[in-house]
Each structure stands twice: as structure tokens, then as C-alpha cells.
Amino acid sequence: MTESELIAQARGGSEEAWDALVRAHQGPVFRLAYLLMGDAHEAEDIAQETFIRAFRALDRFQTDLPMRPWLLSITTNLARNRRRSVGRYLAAVRRFVQSSPEPVTSGGVGSTQAWEAETLWQAVRRLSQADQEVISMRYFLELSEAETAAALGVPPGTVKSRLHRALARLRVVVDGEYPSLREGRVE
Amino acid sequence: MSEQPVDLWEERVRLTARNFPYPPTPDTARAVRARLGAAAPRRGRLRVAQLGRVALIVVLIAAGLMAVPPVRAAVLRVLRIGAVTIRVVESTPAAVAPTAAPTPPRATASPPPASIEPPPPSATGAEARAPTPTSFSPVPHLSGETTLREARARAGFPVRLPTYPRNLGPPDRVFLQDIGGPAVVLVWTRPRGPDHRRLMLYELGSGAVAEKVIGVEKDMALKEVADLQMTEVKGEQAVWITGPHLFQYVGGGQEQTRRVEDNVLIWTGGKVTYRLETDLPLKEARRIAESLR
Numbered sequence: 001m002t003e004s005e006l007i008a009q010a011r012g013g014s015e016e017a018w019d020a021l022v023r024a025h026q027g028p029v030f031r032l033a034y035l036l037m038g039d040a041h042e043a044e045d046i047a048q049e050t051f052i053r054a055f056r057a058l059d060r061f062q063t064d065l066p067m068r069p070w071l072l073s074i075t076t077n078l079a080r081n082r083r084r085s086v087g088r089y090l091a092a093v094r095r096f097v098q099s100s101p102e103p104v105t106s107g108g109v110g111s112t113q114a115w116e117a118e119t120l121w122q123a124v125r126r127l128s129q130a131d132q133e134v135i136s137m138r139y140f141l142e143l144s145e146a147e148t149a150a151a152l153g154v155p156p157g158t159v160k161s162r163l164h165r166a167l168a169r170l171r172v173v174v175d176g177e178y179p180s181l182r183e184g185r186v187e
Numbered sequence: 188m189s190e191q192p193v194d195l196w197e198e199r200v201r202l203t204a205r206n207f208p209y210p211p212t213p214d215t216a217r218a219v220r221a222r223l224g225a226a227a228p229r230r231g232r233l234r235v236a237q238l239g240r241v242a243l244i245v246v247l248i249a250a251g252l253m254a255v256p257p258v259r260a261a262v263l264r265v266l267r268i269g270a271v272t273i274r275v276v277e278s279t280p281a282a283v284a285p286t287a288a289p290t291p292p293r294a295t296a297s298p299p300p301a302s303i304e305p306p307p308p309s310a311t312g313a314e315a316r317a318p319t320p321t322s323f324s325p326v327p328h329l330s331g332e333t334t335l336r337e338a339r340a341r342a343g344f345p346v347r348l349p350t351y352p353r354n355l356g357p358p359d360r361v362f363l364q365d366i367g368g369p370a371v372v373l374v375w376t377r378p379r380g381p382d383h384r385r386l387m388l389y390e391l392g393s394g395a396v397a398e399k400v401i402g403v404e405k406d407m408a409l410k411e412v413a414d415l416q417m418t419e420v421k422g423e424q425a426v427w428i429t430g431p432h433l434f435q436y437v438g439g440g441q442e443q444t445r446r447v448e449d450n451v452l453i454w455t456g457g458k459v460t461y462r463l464e465t466d467l468p469l470k471e472a473r474r475i476a477e478s479l480r
Contacts, residue, residue: 052219
């Protein structure tokens with residue numbers, strides 16, 4: 001069954017079809033929320049809220065479009081609102097905790113790679129909300145440029161230029177504050 | 188400054204980021220179904236006692252904090268009323284045990300906001316004096332005490348007062364706090380007459396976010412049933428929780444527990460979320476809620 005067919009069935013009241021849609025997209029939705037909020041508990045809440053809103057707006061959704069970017073745009077908006085609503089003090093606490101340069105990850109195969117990725121993410125979190133969004137989508141979630149554009153509601157050309165500037169700003173942060181990442185190897 | 192050209196840097200970022208170790212994706216479908224289902228009934232009674240057993244712990248968590256008490260339990264029901272999210276979970280004592288909250292760093296952060304209930308004098312905070320026939324239970328220690336006029340000026344939203352019962356008058360004590368957004372607490376302490384009861388009204392403005400996690404726990408010392416019931420106030424969905432229950436709050440880097448003797452009605456009006464704590468029954472509590480001006 002195609003996604004459009006599932007959406008049509010979900011609109012018609014099919015719980016199974018709706019569940020299938022949620023399961024198909026809950027991974028990226030949760031992961032994007034996690035990247036933007038830095039907290040699994042909040043990410044879970046945002047993920048649920050994303051699907052609740054999507055369900056309520058399902059009638060208005062254009063079924064010939066892919067669902068994922070639309071869902072991720074809802075997630076992005078929720079994350080923006082949540083972060084705005086957190087008091088200055090709480091935001092300061094979070095930044096302080098996440099500015100620690102050497103995160104601890106459990107050992108095991110590939111743990112160096114995981115550690116590098118986590119460190120890179122901590123550097124990303126020093127950037128603006130807009131920079132975090134575009135980098136999270138394009139590199140962490142590995143969305144295509146077209147998907148990223150759709151999720152952010154901007155033309156693909158804008159994604160390109162935003163990425164270019166965000167990467168430059170990221171490099172400044174990494175060079176200055178995450179020396180352990182500076183010398184790396186491209187594998 | 189790195190010598191790598193931009194496209195090599197981009198490649199580096201791309202190859203590094205794809206190894207990010209995400210936490211496991213939770214089963215969203217089930218929780219979404221539960222929440223969509225919860226939104227439907229306007230009136231309905233959820234007998235928490237049916238689901239597991241007997242004692243009820245209500246944990247209030249200010250959203251956005253780093254240290255959320257671990258609740259590794261099946262989510263049975265999730266309800267959202269304005270700024271307050273209520274999760275009903277099946278829990279074990281270990282799952283909802285208080286954890287050490289992180290000490291906020293003093294060096295760089297601005298002073299922490301006044302929390303709603305700083306630790307009470309007793310060690311556990313779980314004891315409460317039984318009310319005597321002629322006086323009310325002590326008001327929990329609240330910070331941010333101010334005047335009604337000050338609270339009105341600074342809250343950022345219209346602070347409303349109940350007009351029922353008719354002889355109620357203005358509150359005896361007013362508190363203004365910050366839990367991510369403004370929270371005003373109005374307390375009527377002095378009895379106005381033989382029929383006057385305890386009232387404590389919380390008004391949470393936009394930005395203030397709060398959560399309650401209700402754990403149904405087996406074999407707890409507190410062997411009383413507390414109920415959770417859906418109802419409505421002026422056509423808006425509301426929740427009614429009958430006490431007594433334990434109320435655990437994590438906020439502003441502190442954590443404490445107190446025993447709530449009374450019932451709690453939670454509802455929304457515009458952008459403000461209201462929480463009324465009273466020993467009145469539901470019908471009276473709703474009348475008070477609907478009388479706000």
C-alpha cells in the first residue's frame with residue numbers, strides 16, 4: 001500500500017492505517033526532536049504532539065506530497081516554541097551542561113565514531129536555532145536537500161546558502177572549542 | 188583555523204554526524220492513540236484503582252529541566268490541560284523515586300527562579316498535620332510573596348478572581364513565581380464563615396509549563412484511593428483529581444514532596460491554565476472555576 005493510500009484510509013477512520021503511518025515516521029520525528037531539544041523525555045513528548053497535530057490536520061494535507069517533511073516541519077515548530085517558552089535560567093543551565101567538551105559514551109565497537117558524533121552535536125548546539133535545524137536535518141538525519149527545503153518551508157536554494165553559512169559557523173566553534181575534533185580523519 | 192576547504196569540511200561533518208548515537212525511539216503509536224482517545228470523552232471516570240492498585244503519587248515536573256525523575260513505566264493514559272500534562276503510568280517504587288536534582292551552576296547563570304514549593308522544614312516533607320476542626324491546614328511554604336496589585340502588574344496576563352462564593356473577597360496571600368513563565372498563586376486562608384473552605388488557586392501564564400505524572404503503585408504505605416476524572420469548565424476540558432495524594436514537585440533545581448489533602452481541578456481559560464486546590468466537592472469547585480472574572 002502506498003503512503004497516499006494509507007493516509008486516505010486513516011482519514012476514513014482506519015486505526016491500523018494511522019498506526020502504520022506513525023510507525024513509519026516516528027524514528028526521524030523523535031530523532032529530530034532529540035537533536036533540537038537535547039532531552040529524550042521532551043523529544044518523546046514533542047514526537048507525540050507532532051502526530052496528534054498531524055492527525056487533526058490530516059484532512060488538509062495534500063496526499064500527493066510526501067508526509068515526512070510535513071511531519072518534520074511540525075516537529076521543528078514545536079521545538080521552536082518549547083525552547084522559547086523555557087525560562088532564561090533553564091536555558092542557561094542547559095547550555096552550561098551541554099558545553100562540556102568531552103561527553104562520555106559507553107564503550108564498544110564504533111564508540112569512537114559515536115563519541116565524535118556526539119561531540120560534533122554539542123558544537124552544533126552552540127549555534128542558532130536556524131543553523132541547528134538545517135544541520136540536523138541535512139547531516140544528522142541525512143534528509144535530501146529537497147526534503148530539508150520542504151521541512152523548513154523554504155526553496156532548495158535557500159537551504160544551500162543556509163547550510164553554507166551554518167557550516168562556516170560550525171567550523172569556527174569546532175576550531176575554537178572542540179580541539180579533540182579538530183584533527184580528524186575523513187573515513 | 189582549519190586548513191580544510193569548505194567542501195572537505197562538509198564531507199567531514201556529514202560522515203561524522205551519521206554515526207550519532209540516538210536514544211531508542213519510543214513506541215509513539217501507542218501513546219498517540221492513548222492521547223487521541225483521551226481527548227474524545229468530555230466526561231468520563233478513570234478509576235485509577237482499577238488499573239493497578241491503590242496509592243497515588245502526583246509528580247509535578249517543570250518541563251525543560253535536565254533532570255527528569257526517571258519514570259520507566261508503561262504510559263496508560265496521557266492528558267493535557269493547557270500548560271499541564273498529566274501522565275498516568277503504572278509504576279514501581281523505584282521507577283518514581285526522587286533522584287538527586289542537579290545543582291545549578293552559580294557562576295554563569297542568573298539566580299534561579301523562585302520554585303513553587305521550597306523544601307518544607309521536615310526531612311521528608313511527606314507528613315502533614317491533620318486539620319483541626321476550626322482552622323485550615325497550613326499553607327505550604329511558598330516563595331515570591333507579593334500583593335495582588337503587584338501580581339497583576341507583573342504577571343503578564345489578566346489575574347482573575349472567583350466571584351463565587353459571594354462573600355469570598357480577595358485572597359489573603361498572593362505569590363508570584365517563575366516556572367519558565369509566570370505563575371500566580373492565590374490563597375484564601377482565613378475562614379469567612381462556618382461553611383468556608385480552603386481555596387488555593389494557581390494561574391499559569393504562557394511559558395509556564397508543568398507536568399504531573401501519576402503513578403499507580405502497588406504496596407504503598409498510603410492506602411487510599413485517589414480518583415482522576417474528566418470534566419469540563421465552561422465547555423473546556425478539565426481534570427478533577429480527588430485527594431488525598433502525594434504531590435512531588437521538581438523545579439528550579441529542587442525537589443520536594445508534600446501531601447495534598449484536598450482535591451484539585453485543572454482547566455484552561457484562554458492562554459492561562461488554572462489549578463484549584465480545595466476541599467470542596469466537584470460541583471462547588473466547578474462553580475468557583477466558572478465564576479472567575
